Amino acid sequence: MATAPVAAGLKPPTKPRSKPRDSISSWPWTDRIAYGLCWAAGIALCAIAAWIVLYMAIKGVSYLKPSLLVQSPLGSPDQSGSGGFLDPIEGTFLVTAIGIAVAAPLGVAVAVWLSEYARPAGLARAVESGVETIAGTPSVVLAIFGLLIFSKSFLAFLSQTSAGGAVFGRSFLTAGLIMSLLAIPLIVGSTREALAQVPAHVREASYALGKTKATTIRRVLLPSVRPSIASGITLGMGRIIGDTAIIVILLGASLRLEGAGGAPILSILRGTGSTLTSYVKENSPAGEGNAPQKAYAAAFVLLMIVIALNAIVMRLSRGQARADGTV
């Protein structure tokens, strides 16, 4: 069918018209002020973030030497001479490893119980509020609680005992155990959310095939929420790495890793040391280290670790969304 001849002078549109936007000038002045405030807040946020990132990057890169990463700190409190922060880096990894090793199984177990069983209902609500309580408790409170119970003699195997019988109560094991309390709420939350997203028909299909609930959880549900468990663990790691209060109170404040005597690995676990966070604090003007350059370098390393962990979390949560079919 022939189209009607286009009238002379009229041209068909060649590009889409721009989105209709109501112009700001037509708004009442209160709304215009609010609009300006929004822009100001946004730009301020960008500026602050940029300033922090650039400042830490400049200071960190200028003060960070490879030798710092591989040398142990000096023995004395004054750190302004040579010596690096190898022991604090090892300490950070050690505490995080212990914390996650304890938190991951506990967190996943609690999340699975809350999501799949949760009987009796009152107990389930109590456990939920318990987990929320830890999430909201300041880490100082957790730390002094830890100091109290780990100084008891029946828990003396977790740290050292002095020649006179005093239980020291401060070691990597004790700090790591309390750190796990920080990570548990994050792992529980992440896993529960993911388990709730698993559609009912997946479980029903498994039961229809004759599998028990336990097998379903182990073989079907947990593997499918693995990215979320991993992202919960990574979030927990980030929180553990960033905490200073528990380290200051429960790690015994020795700049280098000092073993407790006895079997090699256990000696270190039951011994004292420091982490990057306590090292940064010690070398700031609030501590005796008198080495602000090393503090900047250590803070920069800490920041890099946290950024890397963040990137991993984002990658993992995208993986989970793809597995769920929501992306």
Add this chain to the structure above:
Amino acid sequence: MSGGSRDRRAELTLGTVAVGVLALIALMVVIVFTKAWPSFAHNGLDWFGAGGDADVQLKAMIQNTPLPGHSIYYFRAWPLLWGTLLSTGLAVLIGLVFSTFAAIFIVEFAPDALRRVLDPVVRLLAAVPSVVYGLIGILAIAPWVERNFISQQRKHSVQQVVQLTGANLGLAILILTVMITPIMVAITSRSLAAVPRTWTEGSAALGVNRWRTTWRVSLRTARPAIIAGAVLATARALGEAIMLSMVSGSRGFAANPLDGTTFFFEPVRPLAATIISYVDGLSVVPLAQTLYAMAAVLLVSSAMLSLAGWAAKQPLKKYGIRA
């Protein structure tokens, strides 16, 4: 092995773990309150009141020398409570306003390129360890504040009572705000983006401009999330010990608003920072009880915050809005 008993065993094991974690938390709460009780019992409600220098009272406990006319348990926490209230309260208030506007900007008004940059940046800021904020505060900002704002006159005006340095209430509020804003921005912007489009489009169809739509419709819908974010941020600010002990001036001093602008340059020390400062003295019984009393106050505050957050989320549940 029959599937039924395997199931029961699995449920029992998992249940035991869950109850074990609950028991641990309950143990912590019970221990903190039991240890804190004597301090409250000896001071009564006056524990929360004002009455002398908190530092002097704590030191008297360490030195086993009661202050003249008082028992060894004498303690008046008001300067510390006031410092906590000021630093946390003002930081959350400023942060709330700032983060709301910033979140609206990110969701509504930002150009696409800027939005793609801001999202990961906000998440990054929320993950920065507090020690790093404290370091920047005390090494970069405190000297600048001391050079430019703390003149000799200002120092002289309060010299009888306290010495002014760059680490003070103002710096504490500033750094706390910067620390908690990204959390609130992230939560608020996620919730604003989740507002049902039919609602915002309906409002636009009625001729309401974008700002009004956001203000009247989206923000109202996102209110539970904003409150949840504020609760989370307050909990984080309350629990912040090390960073505040670095930048807040470390003196149990009740900043005096009547001092005018000098008010912001006076040192304070919030509760969590006080606990950490005195943790060396835990072997002294009265001091340990006082520190546990402070811990109990912090626990109760965070519990009340959680309750408030939960209560605020209830109204919009009926519309199916998940905060």
Add this chain to the structure above:
Amino acid sequence: MRRPSRTLIVSLIAAVALTAPAAAGARALLLSGSTSIFPLMTQLAAAYHKATHQPTPKVGQGTSDAGINEVAAGKVDIGDVSRDPIIGVDPHGLVFTKIARDGVCVITNPKNPISNLSQEEVKAIFTGSVRDWSEVPGAKISGSIDLVDRVASSGTQDAFQNIFLGETLKISPSAEAEESNGLVQNKIRTDENAIGFVSFDFTPGTNAVGYQGIPCTLANAKSGQYQGVRNFWMVTKGVPKGAAAKFIAWITSGNAITKKIIGSDWIPIH
């Protein structure tokens, strides 16, 4: 059935492995207390380990009063205390063993190199009656005086008040209270208007002010001319026993090693 028993065995082994070393191995002494004694004690501990092959004693710091309280509570074996015992205040049953003497110097920032202060001037400055550097003869800067004090549980503060201020006067409560000698040293190094007091070992980087006409140097302290000298004590609950007794005996024996270490920045008395 196979998997559960394997995990059981592994966990049993781990439990045994964890608890066994708790019983085996020689244990180290735990010390804590004065921040002034800390540098001396860490050197003595390292030398003790080298000389006798006993495990190196672990030294912490948390001010003298904290050390006294911890040793009384049984949390540490020996407390380091840099002030004299106070009858009626210190917990009962503690035994004080003197190990050395130490000088306490008033220090100022190098930009304010005051050479000497009399007793009246020190009293006036530290009690807060004089608040500005312009009122202090010999001061090279102007502005308000930033007083740096120690926390009240510090033995050094106790010694300073007794020796320099006398029985009745107390340091102005508006002064900034630092937790350790090192923090006072840091503060004085960075603040031009600051004045404070530290143990002699912590004077590098600052200007040590003479007292009553005598410069604050180690030689003057050893000779007895400089008056600001106080005792270092090691405190035990009851008479020292076992490993603690051996360590204290080694330190007070006056052997060449301890004499050399103590004589480097402190005053040996054995």
